[in-house]
Structure formats: C-alpha cells, structure tokens
Amino acid sequence: MTVLILTSEQDVTADMVVAQLHERGVPLVRFDPGDLPGEGALSAEYVRGEFRGYLSAGGRVVSMSGLRSIWMRRPNEPAAHAAEPSAWLSAESGQALYGMLDCTNARWMNDPGAATKARQKPWQLRLAHRSGFPVPATIITTYPQVARQFAEQYRHVVVKTVSGKPPSDPPMALPTTLVPPDADFAGVAAGPTLLQRYIAKRADVRLTSVGDEQFAARKVSEPGQVDGRYGDTGHVWEPVEVPARITRAVAAYKDLANLAYGAFDFAEDSEGTWWFLECNQGGQFGFVELETGLPIAEAVAGWLSFTAE
C-alpha cells in the first residue's frame, strides 16, 4: 500500500517526511498536479459498476486500489506546467485528478472539503469558541460605525486580513497592525475588515497537531511586537508543554473540523493564557522541527503509513 504525496518539486518539509517513509520502508509516490498533463498522466475506468484508476509520475505508476493515504502538502495548480496552460485546462485536469482520488478508500491529510471549510476565518473563530479556546473579541464588518465602536470599546485593537492572504496583484505584505487611536474607519465600507482585541503577548505559540499527537513550540516576543511572522527578535522556538485545557480544545477543534493535521497559532499573555489566533490546516512545520527537534515529520509519516487491520 502506497502513500501519495501531492506537492511541488521544491518542498523541504515534504523531503523530511519522505526520508521518514523511506526509513520505514513504506512505498510512496510524489506527484505534482502541475505536471498533469505532461510528465504526469492518469487513467480512470468506470465500467460495469467497477472503478479502476492509476496515476503515473516520473516512471512510477500507482494504482488507486493500492493507495493507503494522500498527503495534500503544497500541490501546484493542476496543469500549471502544461505546454499551453489555461484556466479551462486546469479545471479539466483538476476534476480528473481530484475526482479520481475521491473514488479511492485512501485517508486524506487533509480531506479537501474539510480543508476548504477550515480556511474560513469566521468559521474558525466560531469553532474555537465551541472547542473551548480563549478567543480575543473579534469583529468582521463593512460598517465604519461598527468598526469605530469596537475600537473605542477595546482601545487596543489590531487589523488583519479576513482570508489570511495578502493581495498578490500588486504583491503586498499585510502584517497584523495596531489600529491608531485616531484611525479613519471610512475605508471599512470598501471591504470586509477584521478587527481583533490586541493581546499584549509575552510569547508566540505554534502548536502542530498530527492525528492524536500535539507538538507545541514557544518563542519569546519583544515587548510591543505585534506580528511574529515579520522581523527577527533574536529569540528562537523552544518546545513547551501544552496546558490541559488547550490539549482538550485542540482535539475538539480537529474533531469538529474533520482535520487530520492542523497548525494552531496562539498569543501567550502575561498571565500565561494561550489565546487562539488561528488554525492553519496546511501550516508549515519544517521551521519548528528544525529549531526544536520536535519529531513532527515522524508523526506525519506515521499517520500516513497507518493501515487499519
């Protein structure tokens, strides 16, 4: 039984898991959906109630009936490397590939439907409530007046993107930013705006959960630092124990969201409370493992190798 890894060619995080799978002697095929059609090829047959399919890449062929698990690491857009790429060819190739993979009994990390839903920030906040996390007060609004009132009520407020992605045309970084007290909120009407109570944090926490396992790392913040993704503070990620309340909440969240993998970000305040900021269902773990030695790649390889008896 084979593990299928869907990712682009340059992917150090995938390399770490591939090494672990090799060590376990588990067969794997690495496939970039961007190579379909071209270097990658597929065929699926639906005849007399039977389904047979296979996928080939780099001379390796994998049968759909022999798939153990599928890891959606960082796949390119289908047909991205085609001789004549087009939105239509990507749609056709994506339907053919993911539609065929959905016909198998393989377990997904993560299921594509669960992944799509899990990316929705408003739903994340609601789910975090239900799972028992402390969540900073948040609004998402197109009403300038609602934004102004929220900022007045909480005084220290940050603004973030709703989708979590910065604009790409033109490319632009949008770090989480403190809202100045004299801000003009008129622009809120031009696009939904996410405002959140600012947590004065003493550390960032990244918790990576793989199946039932949880790996947490902590990095001390500079006083007044708002977005830990930008700027080097000289501090490094260190392993940290997970409070019992958080362990339970992470398990509940992943269960409700039907996620096999999730990377949770928290802000640790001066009293040691971990405030839920977000759960990235496809979050990186390579940098955490390299700095902390936490065996996350091994856990991913273990989950992908698992065979129900």
Next chain:
Amino acid sequence: MTVLILTSEQDVTADMVVAQLHERGVPLVRFDPGDLPGEGALSAEYVRGEFRGYLSAGGRVVSMSGLRSIWMRRPNEPAAHAAEPSAWLSAESGQALYGMLDCTNARWMNDPGAATKARQKPWQLRLAHRSGFPVPATIITTYPQVARQFAEQYRHVVVKTVSGKPPSDPPMALPTTLVPPDADFAGVAAGPTLLQRYIAKRADVRLTSVGDEQFAARKVSEPGQVDGRYGDTGHVWEPVEVPARITRAVAAYKDLANLAYGAFDFAEDSEGTWWFLECNQGGQFGFVELETGLPIAEAVAGWLSFTAE
C-alpha cells in the same frame, strides 16, 4: 425565521420560488454576493464565546440567528460589482460572507462543501455505481493508447468535457460528440479526455429531486441526436413516471452526496432503461416547470420553509 436566497438579480427560477414563499407568508431576503461590499453589507461579532451576525441588502436586514435556510441559487462572485474589483477583494468578501453563514444553524440547499464535491464528474460516476444506477462505460484518460482501445472496444463512443464547462477564453461550445471511427487520439495527451459508450436514446430524461420529492420529465429525441442541449427537435418536455429502481437510486445518491437538491440527466434507450449521465447539483428547473407544470418551485419553497419543531 427567514429564508436567504443567494442569487443574481436576473433569475427567473428564483422569482418562481420567491412567489411561492410570498404565498406561504415566509419572510425572505434575496442577496447577491456580487453586491458585497456596496449595496450589500455585513457584520459579524465573536465576543466572549457568542456569535452575532447580520447581513443587509436593499434596506432589509437579516440576523444570522433568525436564518431558517439558505438557497445557493446562482450567486455572483463576491465583490463582482465592487467599485474596484480584484481577486483579493473577492477572496476577502467571500470568506467574510460564507464563513459567517457557516456559523449559523440554517439548512443549506446545497451545502457548499457537498456542492463542490458533487461537481466532480469522476466521483459522480463512482457514486452512481454505488447508488444502483445503470451507468454507460466511461474512461477519463491522458493516454492516447487507452482512449483508442476503449473506442475500438465499444465502437460507438462520445467525447465530453470532464468538468462539464466549456472553455470561456475564447468562448466555445463543446457539445457531446460522437467519435468518428478514424479519430486521431494523439491529442488526449494534451488534456484529460472523457470517453463514454454512446447510448442510442429514444428520449432525454431530466429528474429534479428536492428533498424527498422527485419530478421527472421526458423529451423524445430525434434518431441520432447526441446532445439534447443543442438544437430544437420540436418535441417538448412531458411529465413521466419514475421507475422504482431509479427512485431508490436517486434517494441513495443524494444521501451519499449530502445533497438537498439535484438535477439528474438520463438517456432512455430503446428498451426503456434510464442510463445515468450526470447529476447537476445546481441544475436549472425553470424550463421543466414551465413546459410540464410539475410543481418544482413549490417543492423548493416547501423545503426552504421547513422548520424542525
């Protein structure tokens, strides 16, 4: 409790359901995601474990806690009508809107995640097998040799798009077409190709299922007509009784796919067998109702109005 209808302004099918809801005295709000931000506005608040949200359009405000059901009819892309539209503004607006709607307890016709999965043609074929439909032998392949063998084996074979959509750049109609016996299959390598055994049909059947109800209509074909969507034959849609096997298979399919609504297309062969061609989770029903008088809009209104006691 209010019904939310997500659709564009010009939508006769939605108008038919709106009329039925008015007759029942059920409050409704019609909202075009393309109007957000702009004529449409929203606000969601996640504070101390509580969620409150509302949506406003054309002077009507609907509270998320007062939503009974959501009908995804034919919504525009979020922010499509914005003063400065962009892919990023659409992503932000879509996340804000659909993420907020996912926080409610409203029932969806259809649930967006189920809809996405249900659009995958290869998965439809597999599901049709599992549900007990007769399904014409089909392949989806990028191997010219596999395509050639399939065409030789079945002799009468049609080619279709995989995703069901024609290319839009440049715009092009791609009707289902018979493959000539001397076809050159080399082009199959350039994009996944769907080939299906040709069913010599005497009629097209469109079965519209709403909740537990099924409405079938039948239109006689011209001999040799391949794609019923193109060309006028002079025949009209007429109501037809559903064979028991099909009734059971439709119910099984919708259950497995988690769909509240589905429009099933069949080819009826000379022996009266209904062959599954596809299930369009968002298929039109206006033209069927207008020609047959089948009360589909009433059934949709009924499903949307339902309140669990």
